[in-house]
Amino acid sequence: MSIFLEFIPNIFAALAFDFILYITGASVLRVISLGFFKYQLHSYGEYKKLKGRSKNDYLMPYIVGVSFYVLIFCLIAQLN
Incomplete structure (x- = not known):
């Protein structure tokens, strides 16, 4: 049981890192395509659900x- 408790913070960290990569990618796509690609910039809670x-x-x-x-x-x- 304690092994599973050790993985819980890692799962949250991976999800937060995933969210940061998504927000960065969506922003870069919007800038490079001059607004042609309009990916939604969700909040963290909405991103987790969707x-x-x-x-x-x-x-x-x-x-x-x-x-x-x-x-x-x-x-x-x-x-460097």
Whole structure:
């Protein structure tokens, strides 16, 4: 039972990290496409509810968010 209690904070941290990647990706897509892609910027509670219903709607902003942070990391590594 104690093993399961150790994983609970990790699950919340993963969901929060997932939310940050989604918000970043949705924002980057809006800026790059000049408003053509209009992904909803949900609050954390709404995101948690809607993510459980459908995963496919959140895949593109999530991938763009991951790519954005990887690009930032590579640029920082390159400049140092």
